[in-house]
Amino acid sequence: MALGERNEKILQAVIDSYILSGIPVASSVLCQRYDFGLSSATLRNIMAELEEMGFLTHPHTSAGRVPTDKGYRYYIDTLVSVEDEAEEFEDRFSAAPRLGGGDLHALMEDASRFLAALSRNAGVVVAPAEPEGSYRHIEFVRLRGRQVLIIFVTASGLVQNKLIDLDESIDQQALNTFSRFLDEELESHSLSDIRKRLQEKLGEEKRVFIQLMDETYQASHDVHGRDAEKVFVGGAAQVLDHPEFANVEKMKTLLRAFEDKYKLLKLLDMSIAAEGIKVFVGSENPYFEMQGCSLVVGKYRAAGNVVGTLGVIGPTRMQYRQAIQVVDYTSRLLSRILDERLHRGIEGK
Amino acid sequence: MALGERNEKILQAVIDSYILSGIPVASSVLCQRYDFGLSSATLRNIMAELEEMGFLTHPHTSAGRVPTDKGYRYYIDTLVSVEDEAEEFEDRFSAAPRLGGGDLHALMEDASRFLAALSRNAGVVVAPAEPEGSYRHIEFVRLRGRQVLIIFVTASGLVQNKLIDLDESIDQQALNTFSRFLDEELESHSLSDIRKRLQEKLGEEKRVFIQLMDETYQASHDVHGRDAEKVFVGGAAQVLDHPEFANVEKMKTLLRAFEDKYKLLKLLDMSIAAEGIKVFVGSENPYFEMQGCSLVVGKYRAAGNVVGTLGVIGPTRMQYRQAIQVVDYTSRLLSRILDERLHRGIEGK
DNA sequence: TTTAGCACTCTGTTGGTTAGAGTGCTAAGC
DNA sequence: GCTTAGCACTCTAACCAACAGAGTGCTAAA
Secondary structure, X not given: OOOOHHHHHHHHHHHHHHHHHOOOEOHHHHHHHOOOOOOHHHHHHHHHHHHHOOOEEOOOOOOOEEEXXXXXXXXXXXXXXXXXXXXXXXXXXXXXXOOOOOOHHHHHHHHHHHHHHHHXXXXXXXXXXXXXXXXXXXXXXEOOOOEEEXXXXXXXXXXXXXXXXXXXXXXXXXXXXXXXXHHHHXXXXXXXXXXXXXXXXXXXXXXXXXXXXXXXXXXXXXHOOOHHHHEEEEOHHHHOOOHHHOOHHHHHHHHHHHXXXXXXXXXXXXHHOOOOOEEEOHHHOOOOOOOOEEEEEEEEEEOOEEEEEEEEEEEOOOOHHHHHHHHHHHHHXXXXXXXXXXXXXXXXX | OOOXXXXXXXXXXXXXXXXXXXXXXXXXXXXXXXXXXOOHHHHHHHHHHHHHXXXXXXXXXXXXXXXXXXXXXXXXXXXXXXXXXXXXXXXXXXXXXXOOOOOHHHHHHHHHHHHHHHHOOEEEEEOOOOOOOOXXXXXXXXXXXXXXXXXXXXXXXXXEEEEEEOOOOOOHHHHHHHHHHHHHHHOOOOHHHHHHHHHHHOOHHHHHHHHHHHHHHHHHHHHHOOHHHHEEEEOHHXXXXXXXXXXXXXXXXXXXXXXXXXXXXXXXXXXHHOOOOEEEOHHHXXXXXXXXXXXXXXXXXXXXXXXXXXXXEEEOOOOHHHHHHHHHHHHXXXXXXXXXXXXXXXXXX
């Protein structure tokens, strides 16, 4: 669907204007504010043409033009160029509040708020999904009685722990030995394999180790986290300042969508396979039933591997250029922070 | 401000009716639905009297009566009795979804959602505030290189950890010795004292221990958590279903209040000194500038000590009886769960 | 192909009218 | 003196009509 260069320019002007002001764009406004060297009547004809093609629409007869989802799509695909301003943007925000400091939870929450603050929309972050069983190191600490703390250090350097209770007491020496054994095994086998082998090999007298192994296996699932806990939404209240949510019903629908973490997770993960940053305009996304909302999604990495997604949710009338830049910037920032955490202690401070 | 028994009954009827229906209560409605043996005219006189005294008010001349904050206050203080139904309530909800399972974060989030679901309002939980430096046990685990994981077991049995980097390497043996030393010292001294003493006692050759001590002291603050992270709000979207928030502005104000975790924290902690469950009606609370909202706050314990607060936020037109029951029930439930965690491993499963 | 002009349509606002709800007051009844 | 019936009064919410303004679509001319 190629438009002429002139029509393309006009489509861009209409969308730019609408995104900026939020009011339907009249031919006369276009004529005054942009220098096309055309009269409002001509612009009117062209706009009618663009409407014919499905890029624009009409709230009612005597109203100006408004972009359709298809219009936004075209706009994003061919009219928004990010690279030009990426550098400048980086400078502008390098002084932004630093993320990090606290634990992973806090980092994710900070990141979602960061996205929200920069984009003036809602920020969403999905916490790192470690490929199950990718542990670099598992440590056991005997606390008191039969209580043992299992510490998992994941492949991307994140530390998580789980407290368990054993049926029998076990001394720290034995726990250390078991930890070293596991570390060696983990290089070539999965936890589940090791567990199976151990069950066959160890006799009844070593029951406590079998239990320890079972609990470790269990715990590895637990620390992996419930899906719903891995989605962080920041700045939900400020999205509602956009006039498109002035309607109470729309407001509530959006808020409910934000609370349905599971769906959000699905939605963001959809784009994990795609290259770079992906934009879903309005009805383009299957999960997010909310009409009139767009989603800009990116990915972040740890040690070079994609470990999570993050994005911005706002009205279809969104500052896409800015949103894309913010997502891009934040994803790189977050990746850098995770990498720093990962390498800390290996290469010194 | 004592009302006669009859007037009290009528005030109660008005408030009950208003809480139930949300529409201003007319004298005729009161006459039909309640059996006072009085005509609507008499009821009208009495309601005018109650208005005179400040318990009721009038949206406009030709509307029914609506309770004032003072009215609600009287209602709660003298007309709501909880005990009668507490048992029955317990039965009704003992089959409710169990809390717990995940880590502390997850538990708090679950609890806030639990409160929200049962009360049909927003649920708020403030995570346990450990008195600073109240550690039962501190453990160090050498991970790799100069990286050390510090594990804190707090007085209420919660486990938290922090990863640090040392300037020099240190072996696990030494870490264990240091851990035992700390545990002994902690029985009679604060971390800060121990740190000071250590700095004086240890010479330059033991610099790494001084660093370890410093980092531990630092970390004890970090794991203590940033205040803002300790407030969990559940069910924010569903409060907005109440007709009093049909107005967009009110909706936004409330949502912003929910996002201002710091203020929420202050607000809930205000009631920590009070006995039992406390209700703030409308403008009674100084922090929460939101008019038209009430707050029911309770406390929960671990090992017998109050460690956190939790509550329900909704419109002043709230089912107070139910809300109080829900808060009461949840606080006991949460206390029980924390106690279970605490004692696990000491007395066996 | 572009443009000026104009009729047409739709929206949002304003003002006026009306029905209904519920009170406050007065005067009569127990 | 308390209660009640009756009625006038007030305020709201809904409906309607009128109207100004915005912006288009179309026609005809440049």
